[in-house]
Amino acid sequence: MLTMHTKFSINAAVRATEIYPDSFSGVGDQPERHSRPLGHIETMPAGCNIYMQDDPALSLFRVIDGTVGTFLVMENGSRRVTGFLYESDYFGPIFSDRHRFSAEAITDCTVVRYNRQMWTSRDVPDFAQSQIILEALRSERKTAEEHALLLGGLTTCAKLAGFLLHLSRRAAQRGETENPVAIPMTRYDIADFLGTTPESVSRCFTKLNRSGVIRMDTPDSVTLIDWRRLSNIPRGF
Amino acid sequence: MLTMHTKFSINAAVRATEIYPDSFSGVGDQPERHSRPLGHIETMPAGCNIYMQDDPALSLFRVIDGTVGTFLVMENGSRRVTGFLYESDYFGPIFSDRHRFSAEAITDCTVVRYNRQMWTSRDVPDFAQSQIILEALRSERKTAEEHALLLGGLTTCAKLAGFLLHLSRRAAQRGETENPVAIPMTRYDIADFLGTTPESVSRCFTKLNRSGVIRMDTPDSVTLIDWRRLSNIPRGF
């Protein structure tokens, strides 16, 4: 679970393939190159602490496999999960030299770590440079906009239903099963993402389950039954 | 108020200064140029409908003066205000050929309208092109991230307090008075932005007022008194 007992730091990660300028799209190809690598592919176990908010920002990341969570700890000690990131999502700083959030691996993860010099130095082709920054910004904008839309819902059930649809859609995008939806994060993480409490999240799962809109196979796998109702949970549900 | 009775369309706007490639920063300068203008400066009255969601996206905008609101009307008829935009903020589509939101002038406004061709055609310098797109994406990311943070608050009073601080900070940024905070939008707009109801917004104003954290001079101008408490409204306030 995010932030409670972080058993690993990213130093435990295994470094693997290097990434070169013309393969910035990331997943798969690794041509022979003379120039310095743009970044590395790394793997890390669930619970791994990738970076902390306010740390100097040395790298930009992109998820290849697994789920990453970004979050913020407020002055009063409460926590806000600012996003869940999946295959192809970027995360990290782009115009800042310190991290604005913390990041943690929710499942075992594979990520690309792009070196900071990649988007600040001149020996990298402008095209790759601007392309990757545009993609990263766009990715972060989309994450934040979807998050705000979810949070804008009036009831917790509506937000949770929207969240399940989000999980399903993202799973489909990366070619995984979209209907028995896998839920890799805890109720605490979901609560801090949706602006509510784990108890409320749990009760809404129960309510959606009992009313036949979803079927909870296990706490971390639900089958979506009634997509129509799921996408429009009314007030007195 | 956003979306209820739109008295004006943007066709009522007055076209003025043209914008050229090397003055993309927007506000102020207007050099003599040979190339096609990047865009125009337009003014429009409060209530003006700038564009509607799903409309073909012909322009990117930037606020020079006034307050603009962007919003989304959901299938069930409810409305979500996705952002309030002030001087120097960009709004509009960047990677889409249809508008993702609607936009409306909340006060009398002056905006720059950048033509779509500016960021799709080759006769505009790459530098200006990429620069303006980066700035616009960054502006939208910031708007969405701040919005999500506000919406993540547990109580309406906390969200409203955060919103007042946001208004004050943005006013200071553009050189206007930061302490008697001007509130250009209605309680309905604030409610749809904060994911609550106008009645709740009104009650929270009253509560913050009575407890001496703010002083309501008029419904659309409040003086922030206790900044410390305002930025950390506890649960049983």
Place this chain on the structure above:
DNA sequence: CGTAACTTTGAACATCCTCAATGTGAGTGG
């Protein structure tokens, strides 16, 4: 099996939404 982390449920209380009524201020026409 036994522990630890996570999930679910219960009960009491706080907050919020809904519906309804009243208050307020700007603009309009007599």
Place this chain on the structure above:
DNA sequence: CCACTCACATTGAGGATGTTCAAAGTTACG
């Protein structure tokens, strides 16, 4: 200038929803 109107803001009451604190159930893993 004075009603009158209209949109917006505020307040009240009752019911729905959500939070808190506490306890019991579940699962994974040593």
